[in-house]
Amino acid sequence: MRSLYVPAVFLLGACCCNKEAVLTPVPPPLAPVTAPVQSAIVAPMDDVYFAFDRSDLSPNAQSQLRANASWMSSNSDAKVVLEGNCDERGTTEYNMALGERRAISAKEYMVSIGVNPDRMSTISYGEERPLDPGHNETAWAKNRRVHFRVK
Amino acid sequence: MRSKKFSITVSAVVLFSLFFLPFLLRAEEANEYIQIRKQGASRISVALDRTSASGGRESEWAKTLDTTIHNGIEFTGLFNLMPAPLNMRSAQDGALNFGALTSVGAEIYTGGTVSKKSGMVNLDMAVYDAVSGKQLLRKLYTGQESQLRPIGQQFCADLVELLTGKRSVFGSKIVFVSNRTGSKEIYMCDFDGQSVVQLTSSKSISLSPALSSDGRYLAWTDYASGWPDLHIKNLSTQTSVSVSKQGVCIAPRWRNGTDECAVTLSFEGDQEIYLVKPNGQISRRLTYSRGIDVSPTFSPDGSRMAFVSQRSGGPQIFIQEMQSKSASRLTFSGTYNTQPAWSPAGNKIAYSSWQKNGEINIFVVNADGSGLLQLTSGANNNESPSWSPDGSMIVFSSSRLGKKRLFVMNADGTNQRALMQSDGDQQQPFWSNIR
Numbered sequence: 001m002r003s004l005y006v007p008a009v010f011l012l013g014a015c016c017c018n019k020e021a022v023l024t025p026v027p028p029p030l031a032p033v034t035a036p037v038q039s040a041i042v043a044p045m046d047d048v049y050f051a052f053d054r055s056d057l058s059p060n061a062q063s064q065l066r067a068n069a070s071w072m073s074s075n076s077d078a079k080v081v082l083e084g085n086c087d088e089r090g091t092t093e094y095n096m097a098l099g100e101r102r103a104i105s106a107k108e109y110m111v112s113i114g115v116n117p118d119r120m121s122t123i124s125y126g127e128e129r130p131l132d133p134g135h136n137e138t139a140w141a142k143n144r145r146v147h148f149r150v151k
Numbered sequence: 152m153r154s155k156k157f158s159i160t161v162s163a164v165v166l167f168s169l170f171f172l173p174f175l176l177r178a179e180e181a182n183e184y185i186q187i188r189k190q191g192a193s194r195i196s197v198a199l200d201r202t203s204a205s206g207g208r209e210s211e212w213a214k215t216l217d218t219t220i221h222n223g224i225e226f227t228g229l230f231n232l233m234p235a236p237l238n239m240r241s242a243q244d245g246a247l248n249f250g251a252l253t254s255v256g257a258e259i260y261t262g263g264t265v266s267k268k269s270g271m272v273n274l275d276m277a278v279y280d281a282v283s284g285k286q287l288l289r290k291l292y293t294g295q296e297s298q299l300r301p302i303g304q305q306f307c308a309d310l311v312e313l314l315t316g317k318r319s320v321f322g323s324k325i326v327f328v329s330n331r332t333g334s335k336e337i338y339m340c341d342f343d344g345q346s347v348v349q350l351t352s353s354k355s356i357s358l359s360p361a362l363s364s365d366g367r368y369l370a371w372t373d374y375a376s377g378w379p380d381l382h383i384k385n386l387s388t389q390t391s392v393s394v395s396k397q398g399v400c401i402a403p404r405w406r407n408g409t410d411e412c413a414v415t416l417s418f419e420g421d422q423e424i425y426l427v428k429p430n431g432q433i434s435r436r437l438t439y440s441r442g443i444d445v446s447p448t449f450s451p452d453g454s455r456m457a458f459v460s461q462r463s464g465g466p467q468i469f470i471q472e473m474q475s476k477s478a479s480r481l482t483f484s485g486t487y488n489t490q491p492a493w494s495p496a497g498n499k500i501a502y503s504s505w506q507k508n509g510e511i512n513i514f515v516v517n518a519d520g521s522g523l524l525q526l527t528s529g530a531n532n533n534e535s536p537s538w539s540p541d542g543s544m545i546v547f548s549s550s551r552l553g554k555k556r557l558f559v560m561n562a563d564g565t566n567q568r569a570l571m572q573s574d575g576d577q578q579q580p581f582w583s584n585i586r
Contacts, residue, residue: 093445096401122398
């Protein structure tokens with residue numbers, strides 16, 4: 001909004017004086033006293049990762065979830081879908097169920113640290129939507145994730 | 152009154168004798184044949200003669216029929232096929248030269264003639280025992296020109312039934328998932344991979360197709376709504392219902408002897424198996440165990456269900472009695488056993504096992520846990536086994552050639568080969584009953 005403020009003032013100034021349009025440069029307004037917008041400081045939500053065939057949360061996962069919860073509280077209107085995913089190994093049907101357990105595991109932790117459950121829905125994509133199409137442990141580790149998608 | 156009833160009865164007996172006794176006699180002879188064969192270990196050698204025809208059109212038909220019959224019999228993997236010797240028929244009277252057959256080791260000879268009658272295809276086929284010269288079968292097949300394949304396969308089914316007592320796979324279909332359009336959709340093909348038809352076009356993700364045993368309903372998981380819903384389609388009326396419960400609706404399988412479908416739902420807070428009616432209504436809940444319960448498959452009489460459960464840690468296969476709901480563990484070898492498929496022909500269960508060396512391979516075990524047999528190895532990942540309706544073959548998805556492709560093999564693991572050429576990945580095959 002601030003970026004629009006200055007040109008708008010120029011425009012208003014130009015409209016007021018019909019004959020001799022002397023455009024006096026308006027000094028830029030002082031920085032507003034209100035606190036800076038939170039989203040500039042709080043990092044956007046990131047993926048949470050899981051060990052192979054597991055849906056429990058490692059310390060790193062919990063830490064990321066706390067950061068995600070922080071974003072949620074700074075963006076109190078936001079609703080998110082927690083998308084559970086698996087790597088390509090293992091079998092399709094079992095991975096569907098495992099992906100869901102990961103999403104629910106993440107959601108339950110978020111609820112436990114104060115995020116309103118009504119703001120979060122869960123879905124599993126099993127192994128159907130890998131982030132990294134590679135066939136190695138690096139790719140697989142990236143795919144064993146819950147992704148937070150803002151609606 | 153009495154005399155009328157009497158004469159009707161006599162007529163009935165006479166008619167019965169005239170029509171049915173000859174067939175009964177033939178069946179008896181065939182049974183003797185089958186018994187003798189069972190004792191032998193080697194495959195029966197069958198000589199398929201070219202079908203005779205006169206006329207351009209008929210000759211084209213003969214070629215198609217010969218290819219269909221040869222490919223069909225070969226597909227079963229049950230016989231040692233050879234072309235018939237050239238000097239089979241006597242030039243003078245058309246009599247069959249059985250000596251020529253036995254000299255090349257043929258035990259069974261088939262041959263016939265195709266002609267056109269009222270625009271229809273008429274295939275007159277005969278099967279002989281090469282050693283005795285006895286005719287084992289003589290049958291006329293008719294149909295439209297567009298039905299040459301089914302006509303040829305009808306003969307194949309009759310020949311295989313004659314020699315083994317079972318009609319093999321002819322007439323059955325396979326449904327599967329392919330992403331050749333760019334998204335995963337459900338397709339159907341004939342047992343031999345021919346005549347592929349696209350069944351869904353959700354342009355989203357469609358998974359885990361399963362046909363009911365009467366072939367009437369197709370069930371599958373579809374993300375068309377944005378969520379993984381269970382879809383049930385009546386294939387004759389082409390109408391669908393969907394089950395959209397909170398959570399997943401995955402891995403449907405129909406319960407034999409009923410019209411109900413078992414599926415994993417998680418709307419009550421955990422992934423459990425439920426029975427669902429064809430109209431989408433939930434019938435009842437089957438499992439009550441914390442952790443994943445998924446991938447049901449039923450015994451031929453529908454009284455038992457094998458499924459995957461996390462209840463003892465990693466995924467293992469369990470068998471539950473439908474009546475008592477008591478479950479016991481089936482698999483103890485390996486740490487990740489999933490995708491069970493119960494043979495329609497008896498008490499064998501095929502499944503995939505993820506092994507320490509990173510391969511996923513297909514195993515078969517008896518329902519009582521005995522007779523564990525590994526069917527694939529050294530060929531990347533081999534998943535989603537599904538039995539042919541007669542239990543003689545297994546279709547599965549293999550990544551041994553790079554992309555995932557459908558493969559078939561005999562139930563003992565021999566003769567593994569790709570089912571079809573197609574773009575994209577092919578997965579999750581399900582082999583229907585013969586209709």
